[in-house]
Amino acid sequence: MQFYTGESLIEVKDYTLKTAPSAGVFMQSFASPDQIISFYEMARDGRISGKPHLIFYVRDYEKTVGAIRKYFEIIHAAGGIVEKKDKLLFIKRWGLWDLPKGKVEENEDIAEAALREVEEECGITAKLKEKIGETWHTYQRDGKEVLKCTHWYRMKCKDDSEMQPQTEEDIEQVEWMTTEKVEQTCLKETYASIRDIYEQYQKLMSERK
Numbered sequence: 001m002q003f004y005t006g007e008s009l010i011e012v013k014d015y016t017l018k019t020a021p022s023a024g025v026f027m028q029s030f031a032s033p034d035q036i037i038s039f040y041e042m043a044r045d046g047r048i049s050g051k052p053h054l055i056f057y058v059r060d061y062e063k064t065v066g067a068i069r070k071y072f073e074i075i076h077a078a079g080g081i082v083e084k085k086d087k088l089l090f091i092k093r094w095g096l097w098d099l100p101k102g103k104v105e106e107n108e109d110i111a112e113a114a115l116r117e118v119e120e121e122c123g124i125t126a127k128l129k130e131k132i133g134e135t136w137h138t139y140q141r142d143g144k145e146v147l148k149c150t151h152w153y154r155m156k157c158k159d160d161s162e163m164q165p166q167t168e169e170d171i172e173q174v175e176w177m178t179t180e181k182v183e184q185t186c187l188k189e190t191y192a193s194i195r196d197i198y199e200q201y202q203k204l205m206s207e208r209k
Contacts (some may be wrong), residue, residue, distance in 0.1 A: 001065045003136035004192045007051040008043035010185060012036060012068065014061040024053065031056035033067035038102035044138065051192075067203065072147035079150060081201050082126050084157040084176055090186050091121060091165065092173035097186035099194055101150055102169075114153045122174045123164040126155040132202040135193040142177045154198045154204070 001099055002011040012031075029036070036056050042048050058064040079101025082089035092096050102117035104110055108141040111128055118126050139146050165171035177186065187195050 001068070001136075003138060004196070005044045006046075008048065009051075009053045009192065010036070010040055010043065011053075011055045012061070012065060013055060013057050014030055015057040015059055018057050021180075025055055025137055026052060027055045029057045030199045033064050035095045036064070036068060040138075044140075050094070052074075068147055069147065072145045073141075075146055076110065077101050077148055077150040078104050078110050078117060078153070080107060080114050080118050080153045080155040081132065081197070082118060082122075082124070082155040082157055086159065087176040088182055089118075089122060089157070090175055090177050090182065091168070091171050092175075093171050095172075095189075096181070097190045097194070099152075099197070101152075103149075109152060110151050114151065115155070118155065121166045121169060121171055122160075123162045123166070124160040125158045127158050129154040130204070132197060132204055133137075133202050135197050137191070137193045139198075150193070150197075156171065156199065183192060 002009065004010075015029060018029065039048075039054055039056075043054065044051055048054075079099055081099060089100065091100055092098070100121040101119045102121065103112070104113040108116075111131075115126060115128055118124065130153070132154055134152065135150050137148055137150075139148070160176075163174055165174045184199070187198065
C-alpha cells in the first residue's frame with residue numbers, strides 16, 4: 001500500500017520484504033496502524049519538513065492495511081494519458097498541470113468512466129488502450145479524511161475537433177504537449193501522484209519497444 005498526502009509519500013509494506021535503509025527515507029519496523037496514522041496526520045499538516053518519504057514495515061500486512069483504510073472514506077476515480085502522435089494531453093486546473101480524470105459513478109465501469117471523464121473535461125473522444133496503473137492520494141472534505149484511488153489508462157485520440165476546457169470544473173487550459181515540454185514544464189508544476197503515473201507510463205512505453 002502506498003499513498004500521497006501532498007508531496008509526502010507513505011508506504012506500508014510486509015516486514016518480510018524489508019530492505020536496507022535508503023538515504024532520505026524514514027523507515028520504521030513493526031509499525032501499528034495508529035502509529036502510521038499519526039505520522040500521516042503530521043505529514044498532512046506540514047509538521048514534517050520537506051517532502052518526506054515514509055516507509056512502515058508491519059507484521060500483519062492485510063490487517064494493517066484494512067485498519068488504515070477504515071480511517072478514510074475510499075473514493076474511486078478514473079482518467080487517462082491520451083496520445084496524439086508524439087504529443088500527450090495535459091490540463092491546467094487551479095494553477096497546476098494535471099491529467100483528465102474524475103469520480104467513477106455508481107455501477108459505472110471504471111474504463112468507461114475514464115473515457116467519459118476525458119471527453120467531459122477536454123471535449124475530445126479517445127480510444128482505450130491498456131491500463132497503466134493506479135495512484136492513491138488523500139484530501140479532506142467536509143471534515144472527513146478521503147483516500148482516492150485513481151485508475152489510469154493509456155488512450156489514443158480519436159477526435160479533438162471540439163477540444164476545450166470544462167470551465168465548470170475549474171479547468172483553465174487543455175493542451176497537447178511534447179514529452180520534452182511535459183518533463184521540462186508540467187512535471188515541475190504538478191502533483192506528486194501525477195509524476196508517479198507519468199513515470200509508470202514511461203516505463204510501460206519503454207517495455208513496449
